[in-house]
Amino acid sequence: MSRKLGALALALGILVGAMELKTLVTAHGKTAAIMANGVSPVPVKFPPSN
Amino acid sequence: MGAGVCFVTCSVIRTSFLRYFFLNLYIILSLFSDLLRQFVLRFYGLESAQYTYAYYYTDCLLTVALFVAVISLASRIFAELNMTRHVRLVAVLLLLGTVGFSYAVVAQSAHRLVTVFAFELSQNLYFVGLVLTYLLWGAILKLQESRTRVVQMVLSLGLYFSAYAGSFALANLAPKYVIVQYLGPILGCFLPISWALTIMRHSEDSRLTTARLVAVPR
Numbered sequence: 001m002s003r004k005l006g007a008l009a010l011a012l013g014i015l016v017g018a019m020e021l022k023t024l025v026t027a028h029g030k031t032a033a034i035m036a037n038g039v040s041p042v043p044v045k046f047p048p049s050n
Numbered sequence: 051m052g053a054g055v056c057f058v059t060c061s062v063i064r065t066s067f068l069r070y071f072f073l074n075l076y077i078i079l080s081l082f083s084d085l086l087r088q089f090v091l092r093f094y095g096l097e098s099a100q101y102t103y104a105y106y107y108t109d110c111l112l113t114v115a116l117f118v119a120v121i122s123l124a125s126r127i128f129a130e131l132n133m134t135r136h137v138r139l140v141a142v143l144l145l146l147g148t149v150g151f152s153y154a155v156v157a158q159s160a161h162r163l164v165t166v167f168a169f170e171l172s173q174n175l176y177f178v179g180l181v182l183t184y185l186l187w188g189a190i191l192k193l194q195e196s197r198t199r200v201v202q203m204v205l206s207l208g209l210y211f212s213a214y215a216g217s218f219a220l221a222n223l224a225p226k227y228v229i230v231q232y233l234g235p236i237l238g239c240f241l242p243i244s245w246a247l248t249i250m251r252h253s254e255d256s257r258l259t260t261a262r263l264v265a266v267p268r
Contacts, residue, residue, distance in 0.1 A: 018180065
């Protein structure tokens with residue numbers, strides 16, 4: 001039981017840390033990221049919208 | 051693309067395909083995604099909505115595959131401590147948590163939900179992967195993991211995620227510079243090349259001596 005709670009706490013800690021880091025990295029920007037996986041060119045339309 | 055083919059081919063030849071199945075799966079999906087993107091790009095063009103959808107949805111798929119690849123490396127590292135089940139539990143909780151968080155972020159803009167969700171999930175999973183990879187590197191140091199392939203693959207992932215976060219920051223700080231647009235494709239080549247070199251240069255029995263990393267002869 002305690003190990004499962006530990007796993008839950010770890011997952012929450014990682015998630016909070018990751019979102020904090022994302023906020024920190026994008027704090028001074030007006031645009032979102034334009035990078036992605038692969039070597040194909042990034043689309044001109046950004047962000048994707050209907 | 052060549053490096054990806056090289057990595058998968060070397061994995062098969064050196065009988066490591068199943069051992070590093072999720073890494074190979076990521077590379078294979080990456081190759082198919084590139085082919086699909088090129089196909090859509092040729093038929094519809096760079097400014098088309100079709101290419102935008104194809105690009106960001108395949109990106110989301112690839113990011114989930116990369117997350118699973120990181121978890122598979124974590125499972126290998128923690129296997130000796132019999133913590134594989136807990137690693138999987140953390141992975142599932144992390145994935146569900148990231149999906150929930152991404153949905154919460156885009157839920158308010160209902161008319162853009164379908165398209166923006168994939169993009170938001172991809173971005174958030176990248177940062178989760180970044181934190182996870184650094185934790186994994188800490189675990190490697192703590193547990194004195196010496197398998198060369200595992201160490202180099204985790205290091206490659208750490209460099210890849212860090213470079214991505216750096217380019218992310220650069221894109222926000224200086225969006226007007228053209229060079230920023232080319233960072234993504236350049237970074238996309240790094241992971242297959244580094245993994246292919248690792249598989250080619252080192253066997254599964256290769257070990258790193260920790261002392262060589264720490265002690266500097268004078």
